[in-house]
Amino acid sequence: MLPSDDRTWENNDVTRRRENSERLEAAAKLVVPGGVYGHGALTTRAHPRFFESGTGAHVTDVDGNELIDFMCGYGPNLLGMGHPRVEAAAERQRRKGDCFSGPTARWVELAEALVERIGHADWAMFTKNGTDATTLCTTIARAATGRRKILVARGAYHGAAPWCTPSDAGVPAEDRAHLLHYRYNDLESVAEAVARAGDDLAGIMVSPFRHDTFVDQELPTTEFARGLRRACDRAGAVLMIDEVRAGLRLARGGSWERLSVDPDLSAWGKALGNGYAISAVVGREDLRDAARRVYATGSFWYGGVAMAAACETLAVADEIGLPEMLTATGQQFRAGLEELATANGFSLRQTGPPQLPMVLFEGDTDFSLGKFFTGDAIDRGVYMHPYHNMFLSAAHTPAIVAEALERLSGSFESLRRYVDAAGPEGSR
Ligand SMILES: Cc1ncc(COP(=O)(O)O)c(C=O)c1O
Incomplete structure (x- = not known):
């Protein structure tokens, strides 16, 4: 050795x-x-x-x-660092102001841009980091269903909040009490976890492909993607795709559109603002009410500069294919x-x-x-x-x-x- x-x-x-x-x-x-x-x-x-x-x-x-x-900053630098058009859009907004007591018009423009490009998106909400977005997905799923259990693939990374951090340090078992695991691309393990959740299944979270650290990456089989959709439909649970890492690099819209599988919610981050701190949750019409009811906010979540950068990032991404x-x-x-x-x-x-x-x-x-x-x-x-x-x-x-x-x-x-x-x- x-x-x-x-x-x-x-x-x-x-x-x-x-x-x-x-x-x-x-x-x-x-x-x-x-x-x-x-x-x-x-x-x-x-x-x-x-x-x-x-x-x-x-x-x-x-x-x-x-x-x-x-490494592109572990994902955010989608068009390259300091992209002139993105920087100019951010600068225009910075001159007017970033942090107000409410959002700027960019809030609407960015939501419209996401709803236009992502098939399952009827609305969008904005956060700052990927963890905010994945966590908000679980909150909306629970608000919508009145249930608690969330399924995630063993070894998948969904962020650094207590419910999903890879470390146990400082995390009481209660914070993960409603988390159950399945294996990526393994519908049998999904069925077992769904059975364990019983009538308390709020939702299933999945990455567009398996991109865990240390191991080979794995694309989803169509059967797996459709199986997750079916499992959620049968249980009345919410299918959530964590697009934080892969989003925008695989497809113009949702990464599973090519498999003809639409989730109910998806979480976006990293590449969305080409390096500016912005993330988003988008979802289907029938979850709009639950999304409206949850308490979602942060001092910087209205920030117009990152939203201006994101609007321009999406526009450039489309122009260059x-x-x-x-x-x-x-x-x-x-x-x-x-x-x-x-x-x-x-x-x-x-x-x-x-x-x-x-x-x-x-x-x-x-x-x-x-x-x-x-x-x-x-x-x-x-x-x-x-x-x-x-x-x-x-x-x-x-x-x-x-x-x-x-x-x-x-x-x-x-x-x-x-x-x-x-x-x-x-x-x-
Ligand atoms: C798939 C996935 N989900 C969520 C996150 C968390 O995003 P953030 O670090 O912006 O909180 C990451 C970050 O690497 C990620 O790769």
Whole structure:
């Protein structure tokens, strides 16, 4: 076995400045619990923790290293950072004001835009983060049905609130008492969970595809999607799709429209404002009354700037035919990685939709290959993740993807040398 600690990539032959990032992290640890917490800490020691600036598909860390970024802020940067039209729309609104005692006209414009593009949407409500949106979905489902149980897929991430956070720390069992699990793409496990919920089933939440961390991504079978719809219809429960991560990259409207399966509610976030804090819940007519009755608000939830950014993001996405564009560059990236891996004697598992690339090394159960590879890639100016799905933006042009692949050919070669130097014990 190769060592799986986070510093193995330092054995490569490229160096990069890291002093500022490490100094800031040490300083943060004194004044912020854990220093950097949350998804930014999900990476390895090789990944810079702090960033200085970004444009399009490139980010620059606090040490001045410029990187082609395949994480896109874990999703929000849909059109690329600092998109001129989105920034201009945000700036126009910022000059007028952002935070009032009520919404701006952007509230109506954005709701109209979502209702127009998402098949099952007859109305929209706005929040700030994805967690707000998924949590609001469960509240509406419970208000509508007068029931308590919510089904989620085992291992799926729906946010950081007590009902869904992956950590048990600080979470009383009561907060999850009405959560039941099924397995993605497994209708038998859905039927079992539905039976356990009995006459208390409020709703089923599902991701457009399985995009859990650490494991292969999995597209839903049509049978699974239709089975969930049927299960909800039979039980009088609410089907909720969590579009927070995948939304807008897979389709212009709802991600399951291609399967002819409409949910009752869906949660949107991340990409919606191209980096501005905005999320949304959209739903069907028969849930409008329940949505009206729940108490949903936040000091910043009326903010006009993020809504102006979102309206423009949607307009630009339509003009450039976004999902098709991302599919093409995603396929280019996938094919290029495959070729480089094979040329260097590695086998990759690239799963799920190419717009959200997931790249794992075959047999790499402790992610030691992935950690070395992504560490080395950062040294060569490509920011990738060893075990989380990545994201493409419209700013990842074919030329930029080709440039990234060129740099990554060095990382595959470096990994080959590293594995060979480790001898038969470390060979794959
Ligand atoms: C599928 C999914 N749902 C919900 C969330 C929570 O969103 P946020 O981090 O904006 O609260 C995320 C965040 O990664 C997500 O990927």
